Amino acid sequence: MQSKITIAIQRKGRLYENSKNLLIKSGINFSANGERLLARSSNMNIDILLVRDDDIPSLVSKGVADLGIVGQNVLAEQAAANNKITAKPLLKLGFSKCKLAFAKPLNSKLRSLKNKNIATSYPALVKKYLIKNSITAEVIKINGSVELTPYIGIADCICDLVSSGATLEANNLVEFKSLMDSEAVLISPVTLNKI
Ligand code: PRP
Ligand code: ZN
Numbered sequence: 001m002q003s004k005i006t007i008a009i010q011r012k013g014r015l016y017e018n019s020k021n022l023l024i025k026s027g028i029n030f031s032a033n034g035e036r037l038l039a040r041s042s043n044m045n046i047d048i049l050l051v052r053d054d055d056i057p058s059l060v061s062k063g064v065a066d067l068g069i070v071g072q073n074v075l076a077e078q079a080a081a082n083n084k085i086t087a088k089p090l091l092k093l094g095f096s097k098c099k100l101a102f103a104k105p106l107n108s109k110l111r112s113l114k115n116k117n118i119a120t121s122y123p124a125l126v127k128k129y130l131i132k133n134s135i136t137a138e139v140i141k142i143n144g145s146v147e148l149t150p151y152i153g154i155a156d157c158i159c160d161l162v163s164s165g166a167t168l169e170a171n172n173l174v175e176f177k178s179l180m181d182s183e184a185v186l187i188s189p190v191t192l193n194k195i
Helices: 016-025 053-061 072-081 123-132 146-151 166-170 190-194
Strands: 005-010 038-040 046-051 067-071 088-092 098-105 117-120 138-141 157-162 173-182 184-188
Touching: 005 016, 005 053, 046 053, 053 067, 053 072, 053 184, 067 072, 072 088, 072 123, 072 173, 072 184, 098 146, 117 123, 117 146, 123 138, 123 173, 146 157, 146 166, 157 166, 157 173, 166 173
Parallel strands: 005 046, 005 067, 117 138, 117 157
Antiparallel strands: 038 046, 067 184, 088 184, 098 157, 098 173
């Protein structure tokens, strides 16, 4: 019998449906219904862990999961912030495409990031970008509703995910620079590559 493989996918959210469907299309039968956080495949020696997407890089880096499906944005941010995150992308999966981009209010005269306050949920990637471009600026970490921050006086601009662009538009923001493109990727512990 094949040894067991553990795969971590997002439990709820933007990656969930596509991740589940990809595993099912790959021939792995399992049901992920309700509140169950561990799904055992009925036809293969595979366990599916249903977790928060931000926990996937760490679970895979530690080898708790052999494979994971996560956004490149989450993997890149965690890898930039923590050298224990060593999980490696194996394959781009073609869904959950978006970009991480800087945006400012429509009426803003901002022309450069220099000495600006930048609100983001991706502080490590933004700091890396600023260092690479020799820009001094303040990075403010915020976990959600980043698009609100220019209007409550805590940021001049933001750096956040843009998918359809609807959230920027609804909040009178306009993108002025893209930092990275992202999509869902299959990741594995770095050690898998040594086999
Ligand atoms: C994400 C992201 C953007 C929005 C982009 O937010 O942080 O705000 O989606 O998608 P769009 O370009 O299609 O509008 P999410 O809905 O996950 O909420 P949160 O950031 O407040 O957690
Ligand atoms: Zn958001």
